[in-house]
Amino acid sequence: MVPGADEATQQFLEEINKWTTQHGVSPLSWNAAVKFLMARKFDVYRAIELFHSYRDTRLKEGIVKLKPHEEPLRSELLSGKFIILNVRDPSGASIALFTAKLHQPNKTLQHVVLQALFYLLDQAIESFETQRNGLVFIYDMAGSAYTNFEYDLSKKILHLLKGAFPARLKKVFIVGAPVWFRFPYSVLSLILKEKLRERVQMVKTHELKQHLPRDCLPEHLGGAMKLDHSSWNKQFLTSPNGRTNSLDELITGFPRDEVSIHVPGLEGMTVEELLDHVNTVQKRGIYEEYEDIRRETPPGTFNCSLQPYNQQKNRYGDVLCLDQTRVKLKSLNHDERTDYINASFMDGYKQKNAYIGTQGPLEKTYNDFWRMVWEQHVLVIVMTTRIDESGRKKCGQYWPLDQNTRGNYGLISVKSLAVESFKHYNKTTLEIQNVESHERRQVIHFQYLSWPDYGVPSSATALIDFRSAVRQQQGLSIQSLGNRWKGHPGGPPIVVHCSAGIGRTGTLCTLDICLSQLEDVGTLNIYQTVRRMRTQRAFSIQTPDQYYFCYTAIIEHAQRKNLLSAHH
Template structure:
């Protein structure tokens, strides 16, 4: 078989159609990322272990030392260095997941995006696997949708270029703009020469090993402490960033005006039909079921908080889930109202995750029903011991719609202490919505101010995300009022940062981490109405028109 077109005899028109549609058919779907990870068995990445360690140092992958003029990072995959007979597809995908995810940890990259160069220049058919190329493109469009600005396929051989060009005509315009086949001589039209390595016609000396060696050498010293504690793969990143469906305020108002309350309710009904993308095996084990307040509100295995292993402990389970915030991985821990039997687990989690702020969106009793245990000393000066954690109530500040309690935590095993602030919102009925959207937004503002102040007080001891460790947010089940609070925070943060938002997109992504987040159509509609009220109060509506 000749090297010019070895793939073509095997690609009928239908196969080629399926190839392109499979690779490029759905930019922006977080679910496709989960499907890709599960399909490929990419669950836990161990960059210091073989064969992944050698693959990371192979020179195939690197992130350039410069950014493009818009501030986007530039990642490079060099196809000619791949040897299919030596390295399996699974290892290649692991390496790509790891390196790209580390690249987008930068706040600047999260803001300005990522350009991916798929360098096929100088490669021949012995370096190429159709199945691997499909998986790489699937990974890019599914795993990094919000950040991926464009994919430049450079110097593609004819046996790749011909079927691709034929089927690119079938792509939607937005996809065609983001994935482009580029000749080597034309690459400078897409990126300045000082942003391109020398072998691609640029001015940048390329050390294909340097960035990767630095990354691996420094991963233990420089890893985000939150990432180190959470026990979930670095590749599992779905931070909320503006996607293709983001709306400006004017579009948001038109959307709300067009659908009205009934249409927004129907939009929520469609969201509820989507099944969680993961599994609930740990939450359903016999020993752990009694730790769930409600039998139908469980934690996904993929995002659950794992307690640190202790001697004679049978389980690391707590009904709590990591949830991403706006441009912040693991911004929240969504959890149920603690049960008396789980008080100790709750405070262990707060300690282990470096939590500074707890948000409680329920009363302990509502309508004659127990909604949450009294898991902290209620009165000033009160002291309680939960397992090996002692909790002291130092101060209570009562406000019109919430109370703010300063708590001191003492770890009796290592004699260390920490301060935590507990906020309890008091004007939010179960299954309902707050009596005033603006009072909840003011409450949210107070919570965030305290988080910023506490992070600042940690000084150099905190080396993680600038916004700090996760905030614990809970109500009774940890999905209704908890989800509404987090969704509102995410949407208002994006509105402040970018002038855009998308409630539907935000809620759908949240539900992939804390299953069934936002319980009722009214809570979903409340998010829309609260944003509108906030915009009116801030005078943003006139500015958007």
Template sequence: ICPIQFLEEINKWTSQHGVSPLSWDVAVKFLMARKFDVLRAIELFHSYRETRLREGIVKLQPHEEPLRSELLSGKFTVLGVRDPSGASIALYTAKLHHPSKTGNHVVLQALFYLLDRAVENFETQRNGLVFIYDMAGSNYTNFELDLSKKILNLLKGAFPARLKKVLIVGAPVWFRVPYNLLSLLLKEKLRERVQMVKMADLREHLPRDCLPEHLGGCLPLDMHSWNLQLLSEQNGRVDPVDELVGIPLENTSIHIPGPEVMSLAELMAHLNRAQRSGIYLEYEELRREQPPGTFTCALAAHNQERNRYGDVLCLDQTRVRLKRSDYINASFMDGYKQKNAYIGTQGPLEKTYGDFWRMVWEQSVLVIVMTTRTDEGGRRKCGQYWPKEEGGQEVYGHIAVVNHRVDKHAHYNQTTLELHNTETFEQRQVTHFQFLSWPDYGVPSSALSLIDFLGAVKHQQQWAAQAFSSQWRGHPLGLPMVVHCSAGIGRTGTFCALDICLSQLQDVGTLNICQTVRRMRAQRAFSIQTPEQYYFCHTAILEHAQRQGLLSANQ
């Protein structure tokens, strides 16, 4: 009866959001993790989904780098034996982690993958999991507090497994303060299961034949082989873990409605209750969260001169790769239920004009959105990377750009450009939108003028995508549009957040601004640069709703 109740409730949600229903086996996994308490199992399911989406872990691809190398590093593994109660034993070896080389995003991907594979086994579902946090021989440089918090948060309430105990073994003296901080995160029930254990006392918790030799046991430890076996088994197999995230396997987007959504009335009530100061504090919490990924390529010495700002970098996991020189400071960003709806990028530098237009051509971009002027306050914010006057022509690398027409509106210019590829002799039309009423670090004086601008952009994008559909082989909802300001995070992030939230509002009548911004920052790091811009998202949506008659003026 329990699996039927669970599936009925969860599949109401999957049906509402247009994704595949959950299977019986998946239902049993979540129910067993919560001792067949249906309400707690449903809560666990959504916590699991939300955690993976928040960390940008949507589809695990274990045969692709950098996840493959992380899986084979031996940092995480599941031992080939069980404890006397039948529980699986997972091992994390802290001394193998080097934060300067591997970002949290990849580590968490590996943890999700290995634990998911471990709990596919019915015996593990029934008897639970023991997690050994092996700190023996580790230094402070191997430790990362934020990563440890995320691992414990995952284990305590966002993973479908019965957690029997967490044994922190061989902890150095300096770990006492971080441990006290970590223990504050834990509910009392779980705090009892987390124990710091000296190496010599570990056998009081697990017998010798369940422990590897370096932890005083008699088990030869081959951390590489179990993980390698999983990778070989995975080849050609669709991993059921992706089903649990609740989004289609192909063209998945991280922006889908989650359980913590708001109606317009609830958004209004939240804004009235929190006031500007409370929304600013909400933004500050988002700002403090570290990006779930690495910036290795953006930080490489030979790429430094391609970054307009040294502290605004693109994540390795979502960056756009050019076919030749490879690097450009640009990131793929999902839209509402649409993979790679945007390319968020910096205002092109003179030395990167050719890279910019090559990216536009390679990614089949038909609409460019510019939310800055080239110069503001006596400072250069963006290069003049297109011919400004009607009839003007410029050549950037192997892309020739011709300005066919400029239509000037109250708050923006719309320019029709024709691109000619001098290598393939193909040509393509691109529409360039430049919004003119948005001060740097500030917000537009009129929210509705920006929303009207967004509407004009969307209309052109839809028309251009339909005209180009016979040549497009990507996402069925259309091609990516380029969105940029100066750094490519403040005004760019605000524009994209408004588009995502308003699209969800139109689709299902709900939205969640905080969740949208958090997910967006996981793809284009630091998106939305100021608390004013975050607050503006709230007020702009409510102004739009009132104009549309969706919310009365006195509500």
């Protein structure tokens, strides 16, 4: 063990077990903690980040309870597609081999392949020697065809090895890559962090012997080992239950749908730490942080947004909503083509579906917009754009502007009861009525006026005060419902939109989540918040400026409220 390893493990466990207690997960054992720390050379903060990344990846990919004796995982393990060799390289590292030609994407689901990968890697790192000396990964593409290749799966495997598994990755050898792999590889290498890029090497089959001794390699890769794929992994399936993995305890007991809710994590920063972080990495470092997030591919599909009959309902052809989080309208006359609106549920601080992020309504989608407001019991709408900006139409006039006027939008009739103008925003009280049931409800519409498109507000203070006014209104509206509201105490979703529903919308929601956490526990994490948000409303926060603004706005707010200690 390295000097100070015990203290580091103690510190790591204290932090992690605060989190496990909060989430009702069994506490982490000392041995499991050591795995994460060894993988990050006993850097406690990096090990904590790895722990959360490991947990999030397992939850996101559905790798929750691994049952190696049950199908389909058993067949996947016995296919020999992925094996841990029973020899080590000269440095003592474990050698893992993935044989691409054995993978048939049309027969095996990605998450089953990833389950097998996790299961076998977990077994490999049970060994202290592997924890200490790391892992060499051979991606064997020899003899594989294009039909064996899944770009998305390769990306997930690399992501897993690079930052979501507690093993030190020494080298990745991509062996015998066919000519067609050049292009996917050039795209893949773009998403790799520099440190990992140096460790990934493409080699011809006969060149592998220059990197690893022959007795570490199977015959078909120029080595001396006889390999029988079908019997190889049976060793892991001999015990009646498979060996239980000491890391499974982290995953069990954590509800699947909780993963996207913003809760205080161990990576939270105090405002002092946030200020130090910005001073250390400077604007350029924050821009690079955003670049990191921007490179991540959204974890889902856009099939519904891309249907020909729905494309005209999108304000911008390249701003689509993920199928997994889209707001589904109730279909009209059982026609499923009527359930689409370019709007996504987004989680808030300790609240599922706290917001609906959506585009500025188009004339042809006014009826859909109001139907959504009605169906989701929305009390507050927040608009962060003007109708026209720089001579361009940014949003339709989807509500009656003048007091005591009415607009009819399909099933919903909307009347403007009162309009109040403030320095940076207008607030309109609307009464909406369902024409079929004649039921009436009150909705408050806020329009923020001091935010240039693509740019950032000149005054963070004005925007944060606006956010407080919105929050206060949501509270009052929930109160006025009394016991008619049975849902989350935070109330129904707040609709937030700009023009595309990602830039200013994402920025405002980020500030709201981070400030809510700051008010609650005194910490926040902008990077994690934005990453998580983009898994729900893809591409939220459109520019590095908007991302940087989230940092400066919170610092400005902290200075105004005297939240920073004197030496800052």
